[in-house]
Amino acid sequence: xxxxxxxxxxxxxxxxxxxxxxxxxRKAFTSPEVLAAEREQIFNTCWLYAAHAxxxxxxxxxxxxxVGGRELIISRNxxxxxGAHFNTCSHRGAMVCRExxxxxxxxxxxxxxxxxxxxxVMVEQPADTGFPDDFFSKGTKNLRSVAKVDTYRxxxxxxxxxxxxxxxxxxxxxxxxxxxxxxxxAVGMEITEGNHEYSMRANWKLLLENSADGYHGxxxxxxxxxxxxxxxxxxxxxxxxxxxxGKCVDLGNGHAAIEYGAPWGRPVAxxxxxxxxxxxxxxxxxxxxxxxRCGEDKATRIAEKNRNILIFPNLVINDIMALTVRxxxxxxxxxLEVNAWSLAPSEEHPDVRKFRQYNFLEFLGxxxxxxxxxxxxxxxxQQGYQNLPEPMWNDISxxxxxxxxxxxxxxxxxxxxxxxxxxxxx
Amino acid sequence: MxxxxxxxxxxxxxxxxxxLDQRDWDQWISLYTEDAEYWxxxxxxxxxxxxxxxxxxxxxxxGDRSGLEDRIFRLNTETSLASIPLPRTCHMTTNYxxxxxxxxxxxxxxxxxxxSYKLKAINQFFGHQEHLIRPTDxxxxxxxxxxxVLNDMIANVMDVYSI
Numbered sequence: 001x002x003x004x005x006x007x008x009x010x011x012x013x014x015x016x017x018x019x020x021x022x023x024x025x026r027k028a029f030t031s032p033e034v035l036a037a038e039r040e041q042i043f044n045t046c047w048l049y050a051a052h053a054x055x056x057x058x059x060x061x062x063x064x065x066x067v068g069g070r071e072l073i074i075s076r077n078x079x080x081x082x083g084a085h086f087n088t089c090s091h092r093g094a095m096v097c098r099e100x101x102x103x104x105x106x107x108x109x110x111x112x113x114x115x116x117x118x119x120x121v122m123v124e125q126p127a128d129t130g131f132p133d134d135f136f137s138k139g140t141k142n143l144r145s146v147a148k149v150d151t152y153r154x155x156x157x158x159x160x161x162x163x164x165x166x167x168x169x170x171x172x173x174x175x176x177x178x179x180x181x182x183x184x185x186a187v188g189m190e191i192t193e194g195n196h197e198y199s200m201r202a203n204w205k206l207l208l209e210n211s212a213d214g215y216h217g218x219x220x221x222x223x224x225x226x227x228x229x230x231x232x233x234x235x236x237x238x239x240x241x242x243x244x245x246g247k248c249v250d251l252g253n254g255h256a257a258i259e260y261g262a263p264w265g266r267p268v269a270x271x272x273x274x275x276x277x278x279x280x281x282x283x284x285x286x287x288x289x290x291x292x293r294c295g296e297d298k299a300t301r302i303a304e305k306n307r308n309i310l311i312f313p314n315l316v317i318n319d320i321m322a323l324t325v326r327x328x329x330x331x332x333x334x335x336l337e338v339n340a341w342s343l344a345p346s347e348e349h350p351d352v353r354k355f356r357q358y359n360f361l362e363f364l365g366x367x368x369x370x371x372x373x374x375x376x377x378x379x380x381x382q383q384g385y386q387n388l389p390e391p392m393w394n395d396i397s398x399x400x401x402x403x404x405x406x407x408x409x410x411x412x413x414x415x416x417x418x419x420x421x422x423x424x425x426x
Numbered sequence: 427m428x429x430x431x432x433x434x435x436x437x438x439x440x441x442x443x444x445x446l447d448q449r450d451w452d453q454w455i456s457l458y459t460e461d462a463e464y465w466x467x468x469x470x471x472x473x474x475x476x477x478x479x480x481x482x483x484x485x486x487x488x489g490d491r492s493g494l495e496d497r498i499f500r501l502n503t504e505t506s507l508a509s510i511p512l513p514r515t516c517h518m519t520t521n522y523x524x525x526x527x528x529x530x531x532x533x534x535x536x537x538x539x540x541x542s543y544k545l546k547a548i549n550q551f552f553g554h555q556e557h558l559i560r561p562t563d564x565x566x567x568x569x570x571x572x573x574x575v576l577n578d579m580i581a582n583v584m585d586v587y588s589i
Contacts, residue, residue, distance in 0.1 A: 099471065099472055100471050100472055101471055102471070192481065192482055192483055193470050193476055193481075193482040193483065194467070194468035194469065194470050194475075194476040194482045194483030194484070195468060195469075195483060196468060196483065196485070196580075197578060197579045197580065198579065198580040198581070198582075199579055199580070199581050199582075200581070200582060201582075220507065222503075222505050223500050223503045223505050223506040224500075226503060226505075227496060227499060227500055230499065231496075337579070341483070342483055350480065350481065353480065353481050354480040354481070357479065357480060357481065357482070357483065357484070357487075358487070360483070361483075361484060361485070361486060361487055365485065366485070366580035366582075366583060366584050367466065367485045367486045367580075367583070367584040367585060369500060369506075372506075372507075372508030372509075372582070372583035372584075372585070373506055373507045373508045375508065375582055375583060376507040376508045376582070376583070377507060379582070380507075
């Protein structure tokens with residue numbers, strides 16, 4: 001596929017390690033041809049987040065949603081086995097499922113009534129003549145399944161690529177960070193009911209970059225920090241600001257994370273005065289259980305650190321004042337749609353769950369105190385790219401000259417773009 | 427008597443929209459009692475919104491008025507990028523139905539539609555809502571508001587002025 005981007009010795013990016021300069025072409029955010037190539041070379045080849053297992057716990061549970069720009073049904077069959085099928089009838093192509101989620105034994109195509117079970121098997125159709133006896137028994141009229149489905153710690157991924165390496169190989173170093181999220185429960189994490197859906201007039205890569213960008217925090221989110229500082233008891237009293245510098249790590253295959261001290265309450269096991277003495281007893285007990293389960297060091301890391309985790313290409317898990325799972329789909333080069341959920345230990349104490357959900361809403365989501373400011377910034381970037389072709393490049397060099405990167409550096413974005421470049425240049 | 431309170435309740439709800447349209451935040455806040463609950467549930471599936479803000483997701487939830495005061499604090503800083511410039515808004519409310527409560531409160535169900543215009547872009551939200559209207563020594567106040575946003579693929583931002 002021809003990609004209308006300037007190509008140099010480093011491919012479509014400029015990765016100048018000698019001069020510690022890293023440049024990304026702005027046209028990669030605006031060009032429909034680039035998006036078409038991304039669909040082929042990234043979304044059709046990588047593993048993509050599809051669902052959390054807690055959303056479909058029982059046999060015949062299903063959800064339907066867009067994954068990498070394609071409409072899927074992710075379901076458990078009558079035996080409870082997980083599967084993912086294209087949401088399109090094998091007869092004439094109509095979507096056979098129009099509900100977001102539910103439990104059913106059958107998907108009946110509304111057009112001519114071809115009927116499939118939750119494993120995608122074609123089980124009946126209303127006509128009694130016109131087909132040979134064995135026409136439907138060969139399996140060729142079943143719903144087409146995606147190439148592979150696999151799960152890591154209850155995060156369900158799919159790939160459209162039959163030659164994809166295994167999920168565990170694909171996830172590479174980010175498994176350590178997914179483990180830290182999954183280990184926050186003794187019995188299993190769950191997506192809490194309800195979700196946020198929002199859209200922005202921005203390229204999908206802008207949201208990926210922004211989701212683990214510590215550098216923008218104090219400017220873009222100034223009002224949020226002002227608000228927290230003005231709120232009694234929102235910060236831990238013994239917080240050491242030096243821990244905010246944190247670290248930024250490249251986890252391989254385009255995945256990356258930042259990790260840093262959390263000044264605010266973390267429902268997993270970090271209390272703040274705002275939650276009161278009663279809340280303190282509950283949270284202290286959570287911490288003690290966490291230490292017993294994971295050991296002191298890991299428990300402290302889980303409790304006291306924030307993590308913004310980027311999983312290539314379009315999954316973000318932000319383990320901050322609440323835990324959000326966020327995935328997003330490019331609709332066109334300048335427009336994306338986001339789906340975001342709150343993830344929590346399924347055995348969570350109701351008081352702590354309340355702190356979690358309040359924290360989530362305060363910062364996150366289209367009506368929160370932070371996300372709308374991010375959205376505005378990303379839209380401003382997209383508008384700024386209207387000035388192409390002269391200002392051609394975005395700069396994400398920060399930290400490139402340093403051996404170690406912190407949360408305010410841009411290694412996480414370079415990790416993403418190097419992988420993007422590798423797949424696009426392939 | 428009941429007609430009088432119903433008329434006054436409608437006037438209060440219309441006035442709420444006008445305060446938001448005029449960006450008179452202090453006047454808007456003063457329409458609420460201190461213990462007023464303000465809740466915009468999230469959608470759970472096609473036909474159902476979440477019903478427990480403490481364990482499930484919402485779009486906005488405050489157990490009392492202090493949360494709304496925080497929002498005004500934020501707007502007044504004039505540094506929240508999402509609210510610069512503030513959109514021009516137009517609140518419309520109609521189809522009132524009244525449900526007298528045993529304690530003397532009046533629950534008012536209505537339909538609402540708010541247009542917002544900012545930087546050449548039109549956004550709109552619409553839906554149903556319930557106001558809990560309470561007679562106080564200081565006149566009628568809003569003691570609770572639950573807002574169902576029917577179009578929940580939210581473009582850009584949703585804030586108290588846009589619903």
